Amino acid sequence: xxxxxxxxxxxxxxxxxxxxxxxxxxxxxxxxxxxxxxxxxxxxxxxxxxxxxxxxxxxxxxxxxxxxxxxxxxxxxxxxxxxxxxxxxxxxxxxxxxxxxxxxxxxxxxxxxxxxxxxxxxxxxxxxxxxxxxxxxxxxxxxxxxxxxxxxxxxxxxxxxxxxxxxxxxxxxxxxxxxxxxxxxxxxxxxxxxxx
Numbered sequence: 001x002x003x004x005x006x007x008x009x010x011x012x013x014x015x016x017x018x019x020x021x022x023x024x025x026x027x028x029x030x031x032x033x034x035x036x037x038x039x040x041x042x043x044x045x046x047x048x049x050x051x052x053x054x055x056x057x058x059x060x061x062x063x064x065x066x067x068x069x070x071x072x073x074x075x076x077x078x079x080x081x082x083x084x085x086x087x088x089x090x091x092x093x094x095x096x097x098x099x100x101x102x103x104x105x106x107x108x109x110x111x112x113x114x115x116x117x118x119x120x121x122x123x124x125x126x127x128x129x130x131x132x133x134x135x136x137x138x139x140x141x142x143x144x145x146x147x148x149x150x151x152x153x154x155x156x157x158x159x160x161x162x163x164x165x166x167x168x169x170x171x172x173x174x175x176x177x178x179x180x181x182x183x184x185x186x187x188x189x190x191x192x193x194x195x196x
Contacts, residue, residue: 039194041187042172047153047165055154057144061132066156068148071168072096075145080159085109087159089116089173089185092126096169097193103186107175109160116186116195
């Protein structure tokens with residue numbers, strides 16, 4: 001029986017030589033950095049935090065939250081409804097990487113196990129505060145959507161921890177509930193948008 005002999009090029013520039021039935025592997029001294037996967041959630045710790053109080057412009061009956069405009073031109077809101085202990089996170093408008101006009105998550109601690117989802121909704125309903133006790137209701141003022149600067153994040157801590165971060169073309173949002181071990185959210189990007 002003859003043993004094949006020769007040089008082969010493996011993954012990441014690793015040279016391999018097959019001689020006398022033994023495989024000799026020679027790794028290069030430096031490896032190229034691994035590319036981030038298409039569904040890798042960004043490290044939100046690397047984004048500059050803004051003061052959430054500057055973005056707390058959403059109020060309806062028993063609900064308050066932060067809302068902002070992204071560098072990509074769409075709008076987002078994170079809120080918490082005290083009457084039901086529910087957290088709400090959503091973005092809407094011309095969303096990149098999808099044909100839908102809305103992505104959102106309604107989270108109820110201890111009950112929600114599904115992730116965020118894309119949908120098509122009547123955007124005028126999102127731009128309207130319903131009337132209720134102590135709330136007149138009406139259309140939300142466009143100036144209430146303060147721009148969130150590129151490479152920054154806003155965190156809303158009423159209820160489970162909710163954080164959204166943006167760069168010039170991407171928005172990443174997540175809800176983290178330490179008590180129940182739940183983490184859900186979404187990424188909006190021209191390279192592809194996805195939910196979890």
